[in-house]
Amino acid sequence: MSDIKFQVHDMDIPEEPLALSVLTGFLGSGKTTLLKQLLQHPxxxxTAVIVNEFGEIGLDHLLVESSQEDIVLMNSGCLCCTVRGDLVETIRKLYKKRLIKEVPAFKRLVIETTGLADPAPILQTLMTDPFLSERFRLDGVITTVDAVNGNSTLDNHPESVKQVAVADRLLITKTDMTEGKRDPDLLHRIKTLNPAAMIQEVSFGNVEPAVLFNAGLYNPETKSLDVQKWLKAEAFEETSHGHDHSHSHSHSHSHSHGHGHDTNHHHDVNRHDDKIHAFCLIHDRPIDWDQMNSWVDMLITLYGNNILRIKGILNIEGDQxxxxxxxxxHVFHPPVMLEGWPDEDHRSxxxxxxxxxxxxxxDETFRAFIKESADLH
Ligand SMILES: Nc1nc2c(ncn2[C@@H]2O[C@H](COP(=O)(O)OP(=O)(O)OP(=O)(O)O)[C@@H](O)[C@H]2O)c(=O)[nH]1
Incomplete structure (x- = not known):
């Protein structure tokens, strides 16, 4: 065992888990430009930032108070750190340095992935690592999409489609370059891939940090769980009937089919985003917890690789x-019991x-696993 050099009273132990945001987006879509701009805000x-290749980040003019190994402290107060090898190891090391006050007590960590990264395994790792999942809470995924090249990138690179699909915040970058001739398909396309993410246009990374952060279930300002803002189920209800042509109409539902129907949508079956579906299942009656667990277990065992994200609020039999x-x-956060329903809509x-x-x-497996589920919408 290593020497214990520090006593607990020498340590700065955070009172609550630190916010963790993942910044992703295809090669050249403007992640570093955004980060550079963001770090100028007081x-x-x-904030601590972990980037893949530090050499790429042109932060020189913001630099440098001190530099130790691969960690750089900027005079704005932020920390920048490179990943040399394992991401989890890098985060652990940074956390430990924070604990023993070798680096300032950052409250937020932003990880910039490489442009080619598939973000889902990264999120999975961050959620499953026992050390990290206790000490960090995943605040959200921020994805940059290039206003000029976005469509062709989505056509040609399946990982870029995934980057859009798992985002909580989507930034359409380089809008200064479109000269008023915006590609009308791009916005529609990313909304269809990910109906709930907030979308914002930016040029040269010019955006308020508040727009990008606090995207998770926990709202640090109110110190409460803001489930409606996080789930945004209504966004899925609006779009899912419009674009999911595979959707069976055998069960009745009362949603309007008038809005969101997809007349502009490309019908090239080879498009990667045609493989991605976003939808919302609604169930009227309380659900048996064990049956729900078996259903989710079955889904993640058989189809986990293809389930990019599930979020839900559940009305469980016997629980108020x-x-x-x-x-x-394949990974689930531990379920969280809320202190009450956010409104009078108590459907799952x-x-x-x-x-x-x-x-x-x-739909079909839900019916098979959950009894009395005929009223699934
Ligand atoms: N005109 C214009 N150029 C931009 C904008 N954002 C980024 N760029 C340029 O686009 C190029 C790529 O931007 P980066 O910020 O390096 O993109 P990245 O996503 O970090 O790229 P990788 O690290 O290669 O994945 C650079 O030359 C930037 O100067 C913008 O809003 N407008």
């Missing part, structure tokens, strides 16, 4: 208060973003 002064669930691929709602899976399979 609100970012308790709702339970919130959140999963990425589950939103899914999936790849190569049909909504019908979810």
């Amino acid at each position: 609100e970012m002064d308790e 208060n709702p339970v919130v669930i959140h999963g990425v691929q 709602k589950l939103v899914f973003i999936v790849r190569d899976l049909k909504r019908d399979m979810f």
